[in-house]
Amino acid sequence: MLKQNELTEILLDTGVSKVGYSNLEDVLPEELKHLKSGISLVIRLSDQVISDIDKEKGPTPTYFHHYRTVNTFIDQVSLKVTTQLQRWGYLAMAIPASQSINNDGWHYRGLFQHRTAATRSGIGWIGKSNCLVTEEFGSRVRLGTILTNMEFQYDTSIEVSQCGKCNLCVTACPATALTGQEWKVGVAREELFDPELCSLHMKRSYKHIGRGAVCGICLKVCPKGKEILKR
Numbered sequence: 001m002l003k004q005n006e007l008t009e010i011l012l013d014t015g016v017s018k019v020g021y022s023n024l025e026d027v028l029p030e031e032l033k034h035l036k037s038g039i040s041l042v043i044r045l046s047d048q049v050i051s052d053i054d055k056e057k058g059p060t061p062t063y064f065h066h067y068r069t070v071n072t073f074i075d076q077v078s079l080k081v082t083t084q085l086q087r088w089g090y091l092a093m094a095i096p097a098s099q100s101i102n103n104d105g106w107h108y109r110g111l112f113q114h115r116t117a118a119t120r121s122g123i124g125w126i127g128k129s130n131c132l133v134t135e136e137f138g139s140r141v142r143l144g145t146i147l148t149n150m151e152f153q154y155d156t157s158i159e160v161s162q163c164g165k166c167n168l169c170v171t172a173c174p175a176t177a178l179t180g181q182e183w184k185v186g187v188a189r190e191e192l193f194d195p196e197l198c199s200l201h202m203k204r205s206y207k208h209i210g211r212g213a214v215c216g217i218c219l220k221v222c223p224k225g226k227e228i229l230k231r
């Protein structure tokens, strides 16, 4: 527990907004099951940058830059934690902040879903936007995950959505990529969201912003988040 507290302190001191711990043994692929503990970290995005995304015109170049900067930060913080865990004698591996591995029948997915680790560690639920939604910051977050064989006192998982009747992200999505179905444990990503429609829309519509530009409209319109700073 002392080392877990130390780890949490390291993460918060580095600028991480929220940390959670989960046991992922039953959901990890066979080759990763020995790294059963997930450390989830949340980086709160800039409210100013997210608020500047326009529902009609789409994302801004600054949002694109912010997104990439935060991903780099997550990778660096995750590396720092990995190094610390190894110093303590544990195996550890960071899941890349943003990764898309295309295999047969497996598209637009990373090695392991950050959202799964985050719901398991009580950080938030998966919204109708297919993004993680937190009580504090709504969807205005990005996530990191480190897998390790160190054991922790695990947090209580969140297993149902708290979106309720809200449908704002579904109606705002310019790609009609969101089905409007509410998430609970066991609902597959494809039942919530069509990643291909989302990806094609971003590639076609925001070329002027940069290669691999991201949309963010579903994050902007989400009304959840007690600590969001409104303009």
Ligand code: SF4
Pocket (backbone or CB within 6 Å): 129, 172, 173, 174, 175, 176, 177, 178, 197, 198, 199, 201, 202, 214, 215, 216, 217, 218, 219
């Ligand atoms: S990122 Fe944009 S296109 Fe993709 S689901 Fe969200 S609103 Fe729709």
Ligand code: SF4
Pocket (backbone or CB within 6 Å): 127, 128, 129, 130, 133, 139, 162, 163, 166, 167, 168, 169, 170, 221, 222, 223, 224
């Ligand atoms: S906009 Fe509404 S439906 Fe979409 S994720 Fe946020 S709370 Fe859920």
